[in-house]
Amino acid sequence: MTEGFETLAIHAGQDADPTTGAVVPPIYAVSTYKQDGVGGLRAGYEYSRSANPTRTALEEALAAVEGGVRGLAFASGLAAEDTLLRAVCRPGDHVLIPNDAYGGTYRLFARVLEAWGLAYQPVPLHDVDAVRAAVRPETRVIWVETPTNPLLGIADITALASVAHEAGALLVVDNTFASPYLQQPLGLGADVVVHSTTKYVGGHSDVVGGALVARSAELGERLAYHQNAMGAVAGPFDAWLTLRGLKTLAVRMDKHCDNAERVAELLLAHPKVTQVLYPGLPRHPGHEVAAKQMRRFGGMVSFRVAGGEEAAVAVCNRAKLFTLGESLGGVESLIEHPGRMTHASAAGSPLEVPADLVRLSVGIETVDDLLADLTQALG
Numbered sequence: 001m002t003e004g005f006e007t008l009a010i011h012a013g014q015d016a017d018p019t020t021g022a023v024v025p026p027i028y029a030v031s032t033y034k035q036d037g038v039g040g041l042r043a044g045y046e047y048s049r050s051a052n053p054t055r056t057a058l059e060e061a062l063a064a065v066e067g068g069v070r071g072l073a074f075a076s077g078l079a080a081e082d083t084l085l086r087a088v089c090r091p092g093d094h095v096l097i098p099n100d101a102y103g104g105t106y107r108l109f110a111r112v113l114e115a116w117g118l119a120y121q122p123v124p125l126h127d128v129d130a131v132r133a134a135v136r137p138e139t140r141v142i143w144v145e146t147p148t149n150p151l152l153g154i155a156d157i158t159a160l161a162s163v164a165h166e167a168g169a170l171l172v173v174d175n176t177f178a179s180p181y182l183q184q185p186l187g188l189g190a191d192v193v194v195h196s197t198t199k200y201v202g203g204h205s206d207v208v209g210g211a212l213v214a215r216s217a218e219l220g221e222r223l224a225y226h227q228n229a230m231g232a233v234a235g236p237f238d239a240w241l242t243l244r245g246l247k248t249l250a251v252r253m254d255k256h257c258d259n260a261e262r263v264a265e266l267l268l269a270h271p272k273v274t275q276v277l278y279p280g281l282p283r284h285p286g287h288e289v290a291a292k293q294m295r296r297f298g299g300m301v302s303f304r305v306a307g308g309e310e311a312a313v314a315v316c317n318r319a320k321l322f323t324l325g326e327s328l329g330g331v332e333s334l335i336e337h338p339g340r341m342t343h344a345s346a347a348g349s350p351l352e353v354p355a356d357l358v359r360l361s362v363g364i365e366t367v368d369d370l371l372a373d374l375t376q377a378l379g
């Protein structure tokens with residue numbers, strides 16, 4: 001019997017502690033483990049960079065909720081990305097990335113991995129023919145984000161998996177915006193899922209972390225080898241907080257979606273809003289693909305404000321219940337100006353975002369309070 005998402009999130013990798021019966025995996029704040037004679041490991045643990053029981057619980061739960069065979073937890077989303085790319089690519093390889101990728105991912109490619117010898121090329125992922133045309137013999141990875149940050153663009157995971165596999169490349173999906181509750185890329189043909197667990201999986205704006213989940217045991221082994229060899233692991237307390245967040249992901253996501261739908265409706269009808277970017281809206285260009293591959297449409301909503309950059313910044317500054325800040329995916333609502341905040345590093349690049357854009361991470365507060373705050377912020 002295959003268990004449901006919520007059951008897996010609460011129980012996978014999380015059997016009661018064998019020593020005490022504690023129903024939650026304890027925080028194993030420990031670096032090394034007593035051996036019963038040389039090489040005699042009691043439970044397979046020898047040193048906590050290689051493995052730690054609290055981290056193992058999180059890694060098994062993440063693998064289960066993504067429908068993968070191996071989960072790995074890292075110190076941050078970017079640490080997970082760096083480990084993945086150095087594990088599967090070689091200097092001289094080429095990677096296709098979204099032309100509206102998360103700013104930090106773009107910076108990793110442009111300022112760090114290019115110097116290591118990895119070429120990258122931004123492509124419009126919604127255009128499958130353009131992606132196919134951009135593939136080169138040395139293309140090793142097609143890197144997908146869907147929905148994208150901050151423009152909420154949608155890419156067809158199944159179609160891009162075929163493009164990647166025809167070319168002998170891997171399909172990697174950054175599933176941070178959707179979360180495993182709304183979208184499970186491995187089942188759609190992706191080879192590896194990436195998460196910034198800082199966002200929806202952690203869900204309470206209290207921990208930074210990242211994850212990789214692999215579809216095959218062989219790739220999972222290779223990633224685990226690099227996780228240990230490169231060392232950017234999640235510590236036990238961070239792993240514990242992230243696992244605590246994962247248990248309530250499903251109920252939180254449903255509420256994020258409920259509230260985001262109401263927010264999108266309000267913005268759509270507002271005279272000062274020139275465009276609403278939310279994949280749940282039937283007029284969104286990616287709506288059909290999103291409906292096919294996502295359970296619901298998520299908690300992120302972006303919109304453009306009449307009056308340009310100054311007007312968009314003023315909306316951000318006037319908001320009260322929507323806290324002005326970077327990051328996303330927590331229970332509290334956040335508002336930000338991508339052009340000057342999260343995506344400032346993309347200025348002047350092909351990934352520059354519109355200056356009149358505002359991004360919302362719609363939280364799980366009382367929706368009427370959120371609508372009232374946006375109405376006053378729009379003026």
Ligand SMILES: *Cc1c(COP(=O)(O)O)cnc(C)c1O
Pocket residue numbers: 076077078079102104105145149174176177195196197198199208209210
């Ligand atoms: C935040 C984020 C990352 C980076 O994760 P960190 O935990 O901040 O290192 C990667 N991808 C997306 C889509 C993100 O939102």
